[in-house]
Amino acid sequence: MTALRAAVVGCGNVAGNHAAAYRDLPGVDLVAVADVDPARAATLARRFGGRAVAPEVLFDPNLGLDLVSICTPHPTHEAVVAEAAAHGVHVLCEKPIAIDLPAAARMVAATESAGVRLGVLFQRRFWPAAQRIRRAIDDGTLGQPFLGHTSTLLHRDPEYYTATDWRGTWATDGGGVLMTQAVHNVDLLQWFMGEAVEVSAVHSTVRHPIEVEDTAVATIRFAGGGLATLSASTALTPGLGSRVQVTGRSGATVGLAEYPEGSEARIDLWAVPGAEAVGDPYPGGLAADLDLAAINGGLAPFHALQIADFVAAVRDRREPAVTGREAAKSLAILTAIYASAASGRPEPVPRLPVPVPVPQ
Template identity: 35%
Template structure:
């Protein structure tokens, strides 16, 4: 069968994982890799047996690729994607799509202008627990939204932030937990609950010697009057990963690996008006969602991207337009916190750009960095990478 020729730009930890999966996927062929480090380029190109490039522009001019997977530090995503589009190359981009909503919107506009695919590596959408939750929302079981709630926490030590010069800085990373760890969870939250219209937030740096936030929380307002709450940090053990989407007709809870869907009978508005017994409660019933097992994870996103490009599937798992949701919410939280005010969505991109420029203007390089390039062990296990290939 025809295969999509992929190049991977950025072959640190995640880039190597992606290269491994591209070689493993039937619809794709790894044809080039790129790193700004000559030594890293030689090492990874030799491992995979493909041409290596130090300058991504040379890779894009080479004619070796139909698409690229961008896995470089966040602030470079938009520039590389724009160059790819100008060379008529499709783009699958690691999260976050960009650092600012302005950059993200320009990426989406450029892909549309050139008639090219722009997808995001938001692989949590492929997991069955979230597909069940999404189906419950789509089928109207939840009904009119009442509230939406999510908590997502991780644990990251100082060694993690010392592993690369760009980590934990406004200039190099463009944000903290909101832009690095949380995009997948913000994406699922928006995928299930929709976009809020107003955000009131706080961010803090509680435990780490970094410039950016290691904790963030926000109160959200939705167009229909519903409210939401969001909390993320990198300061907890054991981690919590919980979503609650509550409506007039039912409730979806995803807690860790478990998902429950509950229907209210009758719906809340009907019950509140019709019940004659002051202590009577509406009945609830569990809903068994008929959602089949399917391929999950990074490989599923890569395969889907290739199949859409080959005309074998119609829709991307995470189109660039939808990847803007989590980015806009992250930007709104930072803007609200730093300016100490509520902000409305759609977000004023120019206002956030001005704030980011201020934060970057005082950003300082790390005095000591222990450079380490290693795939997240949990991801390495999930995709069955050999230990010597994880470095």
Template identity: 35%
Template sequence: MTETWGNRPFRVGVIGAGSVAALHLDAAADLPEVEVAAVCDVRLSAAEQLAARFGARAYADHTAMFAAGGLDGVLITAPHSLHAPITVDAAAAGLHVLVEKPMATTLEDGQRMIDACATHGVQLAVGHVLHFLPSVREAWRILRSGSLGRPVVITERRTARYERGSRPDWFFDPVLAGGGILMNVGTHSIDKAQWLGGAAATSVHGYVWNQPGVEVETESVGLLELANGVRVVLSVTGTGLPFHDETEVVCEHGALRLSRRDGLWTYRGDEAVQVVTPEQDDIVAAFREQLADFVASCRDGRAPAVDAAYGQSVVATALALYASAERADSARIPGLNAEVAA
């Protein structure tokens, strides 16, 4: 039976008309319980082009889009530092919010978002889409089953192109982006380590470096300690290396390796088993499942799979890595009462 918002689909608008917005809207088009109603971007031509694919209205100002009505929720894919003011405006308009990661660029902005959505009685979900990727979900299930024993050490390594021209210019503006490769790509890695490790980070020791002429960092490494004692080694680099996205989790009785190139493998003694093949790892399906969870949380009044408190914990870890790098010493992370999302 098709789930609807009352007797009609849940109507969404998206703010930001880039490549990530297109993934969200392609996911929406695959869900009969969702209707793409509006697209907003300060570049009106970009909004019009994306909106035309879905028969949606186009706007250059999100407040005008909200004032026009006809929406139940919004997907925010704007530059990172704009997440907070747009979320506050959306909540005041009575709209549920799914905001892309990182949730915010400061903890103060994140709290403003949480407070606004609580005040107006709307949902606030954070788009850590890896929670819906088949290989990552299966890795989480295996680790929670206890079949490999307790996780002890996690190694998380990721590369991405991070020179000018590789992505929109705002990613290289430290105010709009809130940082460089750590805040943008590294928050994926922090999220994955925390979720698979079963706890939020409590302390870090970090280092960042930027290529000459680039205002934001293009390299980041860090050591993280999670609240349950699991140690994490984190490396995110943007300088010319081949694509690499791999996580290794060493446990008491075995290990697993999660790779975008090779899929998911488990190891026990001399036995190596491929659990998920790369072909089964579907990012489009992950965006679809994420949106379906968001809509269901709005309909049922339950918490989304990735809530705002958890989103804050990822931002807090990234900010602590920056602070550690600046003073060349370890940094503690303030307690945020965040539970690792299920």
């Protein structure tokens, strides 16, 4: 079996999870890491292997890349995806896929036209707790969910937003707590509930020195008649972690909790006939301290599972677990939330445009 040649572009906090996964996967060679800051690229290369290269030479034919992970700031995803597609390189992109749906549509169109795979990192789908809830929907234990809730109630210091020049603005971050943190739970919610069709929402900036929201609430209506609520904030001290809960047409209700942030979520509610007892969703109490390295480290095993799925999809010529089209569904919900908050009325959830085939 010929080894697949992989690279990582963007050498910030989460890049190490990608580099470690490629390094450890049989049949994959991590051949390059790239960043606009040569020192960061060199540091990542020393830790995980591969050559440190400039982003502009990443797709040089001499490197012979088969796939690349994109861990750059949100607005830069599209340009890197387009370049990868033009060179026939499969792409695994960190969430969110983009900061607006037109960009996401162009990314999907570029990769589909080039015949390469586009996957997007939503590693929380690979939690055993999330998989268990999905199975309970599919096997009829829950039936189709009609009521849902997600909360993302976290702590961030002001320094989190001032540490880099791209966080906390509409132009470079695309949004606040919704776009950067709550998008994971929005993805899980729509994976469980089905197609979202309408949103009513408000958001505010109550604590942090940013122009985007640090607090938001919303109601979401789904195509099958289901309803859900959302709450999200980075203004808590201490943070309370995240939850997703759904009730199915069987009447059963199940939920998962992630606390502390970045840890493996656990089933904290399983209200079905014969349910086993569940434990304390906050073992050890609540902590105010935030350690981004620990958060990313706690998620590393689930990054590795999704990256392994993506590598298998490339080898088997199948779709990965989370495609670009699938990832765009959570972005569409966020788009509707921002639109509703701006208009003061319910807004429809937009659809990803059907790509127009690019002439060959």
